[in-house]
Amino acid sequence: MMKEILQAFNIAYRVNDGKNVKVLFENCSLSFDAGKFYCLLGESGSGKTTFLHLLAGLDKPDKGHILYRGKDIQEIERNNYLRDHVSIIFQDYNLIPYMNVYQNIAAAMAIKKLPYTKESIAEMLKKVKLDTDIMFKRINLLSGGEKQRVAIVRALVGNNDIILADEPTGNLDSDTAKEIIALLKTAVYKQHKTLIVVSHSELVAESGDVVYILDQKIKGFVPKS
Numbered sequence: 359m360m361k362e363i364l365q366a367f368n369i370a371y372r373v374n375d376g377k378n379v380k381v382l383f384e385n386c387s388l389s390f391d392a393g394k395f396y397c398l399l400g401e402s403g404s405g406k407t408t409f410l411h412l413l414a415g416l417d418k419p420d421k422g423h424i425l426y427r428g429k430d431i432q433e434i435e436r437n438n439y440l441r442d443h444v445s446i447i448f449q450d451y452n453l454i455p456y457m458n459v460y461q462n463i464a465a466a467m468a469i470k471k472l473p474y475t476k477e478s479i480a481e482m483l484k485k486v487k488l489d490t491d492i493m494f495k496r497i498n499l500l501s502g503g504e505k506q507r508v509a510i511v512r513a514l515v516g517n518n519d520i521i522l523a524d525e526p527t528g529n530l531d532s533d534t535a536k537e538i539i540a541l542l543k544t545a546v547y548k549q550h551k552t553l554i555v556v557s558h559s560e561l562v563a564e565s566g567d568v569v570y571i572l573d574q575k576i577k578g579f580v581p582k583s
Contacts, residue, residue: 363427363552364390364413364520370421371408382408383419386578388570392519393550395543397563398579400572406556407449409572409579410522413554414446415439426520441470445513447523451505453497459483459508460493463515470516482511486541503534510538514545521545523555527562539565 369386372379382405390396400406411417413424415431424431431439446452453462460479467474480490486507497505506526513521523542527535539562546553555562563569563582570579 361391362389362425363392364554365425366409366413366422367425368422369409369412369419369424371405371412371417371419373408381577384577386422388579390520390552390554392552393546394567395546395553395565396555397566397569398554398556398572399558399563399569399582400556401574402558404572404574406558406572407524410446410524410554410556413520414444414522441516443518444520444522445516445518447506447509447513447521447526449524449526449528451497451509453505453509453512455498456496458494458496459488459500462497462508463512466512467515472515474515482515483507486511487537502529503531503538506530506534506538507541510541517549519551521551521553523553525557525559526555527557527559532561535559535561 366386366388369383371383372381398406398409408417412419415424415436418432426434426439426443454465460476463479463482464474480493483490483492488504488507492504500508521542526542527538530538542553543565545551557563569582571582573580
């Protein structure tokens with residue numbers, strides 16, 4: 359069985375703001391194994407989120423390849439890759455604000471053609487320490503911590519083997535952040551998932567199994583010493 363579940367090979371990526379071209383990555387390579395929690399650290403605006411989008415197939419590198427189980431993700435239809443293999447926890451949650459909690463989770467399960475009931479969704483919410491009476495509360499009425507927990511439930515419902523999280527604790531207080539990290543780590547170790555988190559938080563870094571720092575001099579990631 360292949361050890362690496364996700365690999366980035368010789369990635370190069372540039373952005374053009376209309377006036378200047380900025381090189382974010384040059385010959386950047388990383389490998390990610392199943393059952394591990396990876397943390398990618400870097401300053402705000404350094405390119406961490408862009409790298410996460412490249413891993414997710416939401417953007418395409420100028421050069422190099424992203425491989426899922428040895429196959430270039432460009433050869434996998436993007437919607438299938440996102441539906442069947444990758445779950446994303448966005449920094450802004452990316453929940454549908456005019457829907458309630460139940461509808462947001464049910465919609466994610468419907469896309470994956472998975473069965474669900476009110477009872478099964480209630481059980482999912484309990485696992486992230488949310489009371490079941492929150493199910494029919496609209497998203498725009500939730501606190502930041504509640505939204506983040508709902509986003510985690512939505513990311514986990516499909517049982518995808520890769521979870522990509524963009525600053526999942528960025529808008530949370532330290533106690534809630536610790537609880538969110540613990541929930542994600544449980545999914546990694548009990549369900550043998552691969553968790554890749556981009557952050558600038560030392561709290562997140564201390565929790566990771568493997569931590570890399572984005573070095574803007576070499577335009578790539580280096581192990582944290």
